[in-house]
Amino acid sequence: MHYxxxxxxxxxxxxSILVSIVLWVxxxxxxxxxxxxxxxxxxxRQVPLMGVLAAAIFAGQMLNFTVAGGTSGHLMGAALATILxxxxxxIIVMTTVVGVQALIFQDGGLLVLGANIFNMGIxxxxxxxxxxxxxxxLTGGRKWGIFVGGFLAxxxxxxxxxxxxxxxxxxxxxxPANIAIPAMGGIHMLIGVGEGLITLGALAFLYxxxxxxxxxxxxxxxxxxxxxxxxxxxxxxxxxxxxxxSAFPDGLEWVAEQxxxxxxxxxxxxxxxxxxxxxxxxxxxxxxxxxxxxGVLIVFGVALGVAHLRRSRKA
Amino acid sequence: MHIHFLDxxxxxxxxxxxxDSRVKLVLVLAYILTCALTPIGAWPVYxxxxxxxxxxxxxxxxxxKFVHRRALLAIPFMLAAFPVIFTNGQTVLFSTHIGSWQxxxxxxxxxxxxxxxxxxxxxxxxxxxxxxxxxxxELLQAMRAIRIPRLLVSLxxxxxxxxxxxxxxxxxLMRARQARSGESGKPGARKGGSVAWRARIAGGMAxxxxxxxxxxxxxxxxxxxxxxxxxxxxxxxxxxxxxxxWLALGGGxxxxxxxxxFGILFWG
Numbered sequence: 053m054h055y056x057x058x059x060x061x062x063x064x065x066x067x068s069i070l071v072s073i074v075l076w077v078x079x080x081x082x083x084x085x086x087x088x089x090x091x092x093x094x095x096x097r098q099v100p101l102m103g104v105l106a107a108a109i110f111a112g113q114m115l116n117f118t119v120a121g122g123t124s125g126h127l128m129g130a131a132l133a134t135i136l137x138x139x140x141x142x143i144i145v146m147t148t149v150v151g152v153q154a155l156i157f158q159d160g161g162l163l164v165l166g167a168n169i170f171n172m173g174i175x176x177x178x179x180x181x182x183x184x185x186x187x188x189x190l191t192g193g194r195k196w197g198i199f200v201g202g203f204l205a206x207x208x209x210x211x212x213x214x215x216x217x218x219x220x221x222x223x224x225x226x227x228p229a230n231i232a233i234p235a236m237g238g239i240h241m242l243i244g245v246g247e248g249l250i251t252l253g254a255l256a257f258l259y260x261x262x263x264x265x266x267x268x269x270x271x272x273x274x275x276x277x278x279x280x281x282x283x284x285x286x287x288x289x290x291x292x293x294x295x296x297x298s299a300f301p302d303g304l305e306w307v308a309e310q311x312x313x314x315x316x317x318x319x320x321x322x323x324x325x326x327x328x329x330x331x332x333x334x335x336x337x338x339x340x341x342x343x344x345x346x347g348v349l350i351v352f353g354v355a356l357g358v359a360h361l362r363r364s365r366k367a
Numbered sequence: 368m369h370i371h372f373l374d375x376x377x378x379x380x381x382x383x384x385x386x387d388s389r390v391k392l393v394l395v396l397a398y399i400l401t402c403a404l405t406p407i408g409a410w411p412v413y414x415x416x417x418x419x420x421x422x423x424x425x426x427x428x429x430x431x432k433f434v435h436r437r438a439l440l441a442i443p444f445m446l447a448a449f450p451v452i453f454t455n456g457q458t459v460l461f462s463t464h465i466g467s468w469q470x471x472x473x474x475x476x477x478x479x480x481x482x483x484x485x486x487x488x489x490x491x492x493x494x495x496x497x498x499x500x501x502x503x504x505e506l507l508q509a510m511r512a513i514r515i516p517r518l519l520v521s522l523x524x525x526x527x528x529x530x531x532x533x534x535x536x537x538x539x540l541m542r543a544r545q546a547r548s549g550e551s552g553k554p555g556a557r558k559g560g561s562v563a564w565r566a567r568i569a570g571g572m573a574x575x576x577x578x579x580x581x582x583x584x585x586x587x588x589x590x591x592x593x594x595x596x597x598x599x600x601x602x603x604x605x606x607x608x609x610x611x612x613w614l615a616l617g618g619g620x621x622x623x624x625x626x627x628x629f630g631i632l633f634w635g
Contacts, residue, residue, distance in 0.1 A: 103525025253570015
């Protein structure tokens with residue numbers, strides 16, 4: 053058995069500090085509100101229910117099915133959690149899942165954890181809720197509405213979250229908008245089908261076994277409107293902004309370039325190793341290699357010193 | 368079959384393992400922040416940060432090899448940053464045609480790509496050391512100490528407690544599927560059913576897992592109530608931070624600050 057990382061978890065180093073901080077602030081506000089809401093709606097039952105369901109989502113992410121050529125479909129679980137628990141509890145459950153994944157399995161970074169919770173927890177849940185709820189209303193809670201709504205909610209939650217990841221990478225100046233956004237979106241339109249099919253299968257099973265669990269919002273009857281609107285707004289903004297950003301990357305590139313200018317505009321105060329080449333050696337390529345070699349020697353010197361100290365203490 | 372292998376904690380006796388988990392958590396976050404704030408292309412700072420993290424890997428007796436097997440996780444994401452080589456900068460490295468596409472690689476782009484790759488590689492090593500040298504309950508204590516909401520910390524704890532139980536359950540479901548759907552071990556042999564059918568089966572398993580989790584959470588809740596649970600998760604008061612731990616915090620923190628200032632002054 054393996055623990056399969058998903059391409060949705062951003063590692064540390066890939067987002068600029070500003071983007072990380074902004075998303076942390078949004079995440080803290082939303083999760084903080086969700087904690088208060090759930091405390092009121094579910095009462096003391098919440099802790100075991102949400103803790104065990106978070107573990108179930110983590111375990112559920114191991115369930116896979118082969119597609120073709122060694123690839124397989126996986127579950128992220130935001131849509132399923134939303135349908136079963138209602139939006140606020142689902143946000144907290146996904147926050148727990150993503151947090152433990154980052155802390156324990158290094159699946160996603162710690163500094164960018166706010167962004168990862170925002171993408172998978174908040175965006176994933178809000179979009180799922182918006183789609184599923186809309187279908188429920190339109191079909192009056194009929195069977196096919198549950199299934200079609202569930203499939204689309206799962207699919208769209210993955211795609212929109214992926215667009216958000218692409219946009220964040222582009223704003224951070226890590227990946228150009230006209231590549232990052234279509235690539236992330238395109239790949240996840242396929243991955244999302246896997247998510248949608250598994251969610252559909254799970255809903256079909258639950259419909260047969262425990263129909264009472266499928267009526268979203270019974271655990272949290274009020275206040276869904278805000279999430280519904282939130283999901284609509286997030287989906288709309290990303291659906292409009294991403295193609296715009298990738299078609300006209302100038303705006304984002306302008307931002308990145310401004311920062312790039314700031315990076316390069318200030319001359320270094322001093323040059324110990326001028327232009328990364330070693331003083332006294334005229335051949336530039338050779339000097340670069342020497343500089344790199346000296347660097348590697350420093351690393352190994354320090355590491356060996358520590359190892360030696362440790363061994364002599366043991367002996 | 369149990370999934371203890373999921374637990375990254377490696378019991379060893381080392382100063383890193385013995386260090387107060389609160390100090391460790393704060394220092395790891397500071398290290399990752401330092402990596403993030405170090406300017407693009409400040410190679411000497413990256414080398415010093417690498418030397419620092421290698422030393423800690425050796426000091427923790429986890430070993431560099433162990434940490435790097437786990438660090439491979441971050442590699443697939445490098446693909447996302449790869450195109451940056453071809454998009455920004457003035458100094459042209461080389462230029463090729465692929466069909467009607469012209470690809471131009473820039474030195475600045477390459478510098479940016481390598482810096483990002485290094486940053487994420489360094490950060491992931493620090494996170495691995497934290498997870499491998501700290502038992503999870505101590506990590507929970509550290510999270511409580513840095514004022515993460517109590518509800519979230521107790522959810523982390525509960526999730527951790529039942530993670531292994533539910534992963535075991537998922538593995539049992541998968542074993543049952545394997546036993547019943549005639550999957551051939553031969554490479555290239557056709558898998559049973561259509562893709563949609565396989566997805567539906569996997570979905571049924573996910574639904575089953577959720578249902579079992581629901582029912583289990585009911586039983587857990589009742590067990591908790593039977594033992595006096597009233598909605599409040601109580602924990603022992605934390606011991607005060609010892610003076611060697613303060614020293615480690617101060618020393619480590621100022622070293623990281625120094626490295627950061629070095630990077631920003633010379634390359635910022």
